[in-house]
Amino acid sequence: MYATLAVAAGLLGLAMVLLNTYTKSILIFAWNCFLKPISKNSDARDQQAALESFYQGQASIYDITRSKLLQGRDTMLQLSASHISVPQPVWVDIGGGTGWNIERMDEYKKISDFKAVYLIDLSPSLCKIARERFAAKKWSNVHVVCADATSFSLPENIKAADLITMSYSLSMIPMFYAVIDRLERILSNDGIVAVVDFYAQSTATLCGRTNLGGELLRHVNWFSRTFWRLWFEFDRVYLDSSRRDYLEYQFGTIKSVNSRNNLLGRIPYYIWLGCLKRRDSELARKINALATESPYLLPVNSSPEMHVIDNEEDLTVRSKGYEAAVINLQRNFPLPSFFYQSEIWRIFYDERHPKYNQFAGQYIYAFTWEDPREDDKILKFKPTDTVLAITSAGDNILAYASMPNPPHRIHCVDLNPYQNHLLELKLAAFLTLDYSDVWKLFGEGRHPDFDNLLVSKLAPKLSSHALQYWMRNKSTFTSKKGLYDTGSTRWAIRIAKWVFWLAGCTEDVKRLCKATSITEQKMIWTDRIRPAMINPWVASIILRNPLFLWKALGVPQHQAEMISSSSGDFLTYITDTLDPLIERSLIAEDNYFYLLCIQGFYNRNNCPSYLKKDSYTRLAKPGALDGIRIHTDEIVDVVARIRKHTVTIAIVMDHMDWFDQDGVEATKEIRSLSHALKVGGRVLFRSASKHPWYTSVYEAEGFKCKAAQVREKNKSIDRTNMYASTWVATKVRDLDENLSVDKLVL
Incomplete structure (x- = not known):
């Protein structure tokens, strides 16, 4: 008994210690972020002094307190790892802080696979944590550089960086345009830039641009834009749209994802992967190919010396992608993101066109x-x-x-x-x-x-x-x-299941999926399921409802009129559709269409x-x-x-x-x-x-x-x-x- 009490007391004590550690970390975080003046004893125009004043008191608890706030970092690292195509790449992590990104990347792509990794940060306190972290890992190819990102240069033996990441650092750099320009100069031809950061932007600022790689969730309403800008500005974090806009102007967009931190007030953040605007000599060939039926249509082994516009006579048929490419090149914009995709399937389209709104x-x-x-x-x-x-x-x-x-x-x-x-x-x-x-x-x-x-x-x-x-x-x-159970037509399947439930024949429907003979299948259909599904009540409430026909069955008005004129009644049409199927073949063995509707998944056979x-x-x-x-x-x-x-x-x-x-x-x-x-x-x-x-x-x-x-x-x-x-x-x-x-x- 005493031993049990001792163990319980020990566990309680450990829990209190852990709770106190976490509580203490939160209090330190709150003090440094919300209460303490940003730069009490230094010139606020000195970025390093301001940063050190901000981070020095919380460097040891930085990682603990940022796990919920800085969402999307894992996703950015995974995307970076999956998009790297260069063997033994060189990685530069701008504003890498405590080295969390680099340690985490080891789970997605081994740090030993990198030729060299450079962590660049302006805060000595954060760099100290990073050095200790990497020393414990014994990574000899990882280097911590305490320097301004605008002045950092790669060593002479390193020609270019194959991966450059910025994790919630772009919004904290005053001279962001100089840093972005520098990234463009040190990035290799096949290299990738990956950024995750806060933002606050209205779609009104995106007029005339087709290079964004998608606008889903990009718009932030006026209240959120105003509130989050003011809130983060207390900590010298700037959510103005110019940072992301300039990033997307200087590089071609490979991937772009807009999201919200639902745990903390739906803070807007984005994940972005980019490359050099004119990534390789293939771009000229790809643009030229757009003059035919689709991108990349020319044979893979066609001449790489082809120019963007080689022969005007060959451009009598021009795709929308070609036209968008020409417009962007004239404006010195990057090409639309479709040009930087690795696969050749998807053809350029402008998602801003109103004709796509109908699909909700x-x-x-x-x-x-x-x-x-x-x-x-x-x-x-x-x-x-x-x-x-x-x-x-x-x-x-x-x-x-x-x-x-x-x-x-x-x-x-x-x-x-x-x-x-x-x-x-x-x-x-x-x-x-x-x-x-x-x-x-x-x-x-x-x-x-x-x-x-x-x-x-x-x-x-x-x-x-x-x-x-x-x-x-x-x-x-x-x-x-x-x-x-997705898509508009899911409602037809759901309503059919509700009808079966109300008629008490749900189990009979399951038996239909397992019938081993046409005789058995026909008996189940005729005696149990058909009376529930094909009757005047179902026809009047459901099948004659135009909204149901379109939203659930995908039958528009003109087609419904054709059905009525040829069959006289939609119920008759449904009857003529379903009755013959029962004697055609077994649903369980040779009709995956209706099997899927009934059970929600396919069978291997x-x-x-x-x-x-x-x-x-x-x-x-x-x-x-x-x-x-x-x-x-x-x-x-x-x-x-x-x-x-x-x-x-x-x-x-x-x-x-x-x-x-x-x-x-x-x-x-x-x-x-x-x-x-x-x-x-x-x-x-x-x-x-x-x-x-x-x-x-x-x-x-x-x-x-x-x-x-x-x-x-x-x-x-x-x-x-x-x-x-x-x-x-x-x-x-x-x-x-x-x-x-x-x-x-x-």
Whole structure:
């Protein structure tokens, strides 16, 4: 008993000591930051004296008290480590203080892998802590330099720095422009600058700039801007926008992430990675390539001596990225961040355009409804094909790319930027992750370590825009429900589950996913599930609601009108969709579309083809995804900027069902598709109508239309059976050989 009391007393005493240590640290921090005059006995114009007065009394407890305040440092270091491509790099940490960054970096990239590491700081007290820290680690390649960042120079035997970091130091440097200029001079050609810091900025200051790498969460409202500027200025920390603006002016943006410290009043902070404006000789070739159908389109082994504008005759078709590059170069701005990405997929788009606002920051589809197996049966893809297809969730794009003999080029088109962010993530996963991780992400829709995978492995392969989006939406893969409970269409799945629950047939739905025979499957459907799902009550409250049709099912008004005119009633259309599927094949074995809707994840033996192990092996090979281009625009605008007669197959899904039947939009799109397609090229489209009205427009524009599949009573045309018909329009002639690009663009 006495021994137990002694142990308890000892533990209590230890807890008090720890509590007192932490409490003491907080009090010291509060005194030095909020109560003590910044420079009591020195000239406030002397930066070193001011800093030493501020840090001398709190150097020993600096790291303890900054863990919650200085968020984003870990992420910045991980991003830096994952983006370094130079063997044995030289690292300069500006304003490195106590050396916390360098010690932490050892967890992401071994300090022994660096040729040399230099910590630069103006505070002798902080430098003393750093020296003690590194001496304990016995790192002979780490050097602490107590000097002003504006005057620091690399040793003669070090030509340049491959990594330069600034962790909450840029906002404390008075002569920040001189420091940024110096960084630009000492950075190697393939080097990276990484910064994490506080900021306070309005989007009103960003007019006319396309080099930012994304504006998500960048705007800080007036109250926050004013409050945090005043608050931090007491400690000589300046949140004015000019620091970040000048940084982004002097360097090209590789990655840019805006965030908030939710633990401490939502303090705005950013993480930024940059490189030299004209990083390498490849930039000239990349800009030149933008004059064709997309960036980097020229062969990898093409001549590196090509100039930005080599031959005006070759620039008759110019992409938006090319035009943005020219404007930025004229202004001496860095190129848009898309030019500094490591991969070739994502095509430049200006996220500030109002047409992207309609999507409210989210994708509609987390998975693709169209059946790619039927696409191949109808079109018979060949390695010589150039395909243009709507992105959707990217499942079909990857199904085409993972074929044993895939098309050599696939143009993915979607006006919704977030659908393209999802496809980008999938492409990055195949290049960087093991099959088990890919399966967890897109087979199960969940991965508990997504945060770490995103920053340490996926980020280098993502555009800055896509990285920002997924940094903001990490819970997509870490939440209990996962990926397939996201997107607007999740509401259809949720409502169906609520209907099943109210009808008391939730367990019957689960049995449907495990049925081992068509007879068993049909019995469960007919006796239990069908009466709950297909009835006048569901039709009147849900299926006839325009808001539900658009937000949950992705069915716009014009398509809903086509369904009503062809089937008479939406309930009849749903009945004709679902009834035949029960007798087509087992949901448990050969219908991953409905299996996913019911259980929220795929099975290994019943999933999209791109998630199979053999497909992973093909897609993960070097260069396997180089033929993919992702366009964030309208079809008519994309094809107008593709070289004439280069596309052999266009897959536009049910896209034209959305158009007004006055034919104006349909004519423009079909005419632009004709411009891009070779004679003999084909357009595959699906429709909610058995006889879509726009087939006559195709015929008028030089196409021959033929129905590949038409739904009949009690028969399904594919594994989803969502559409009443599938058509192929073959281009048989050019109506206007002299049609100009200007006439095609809306």
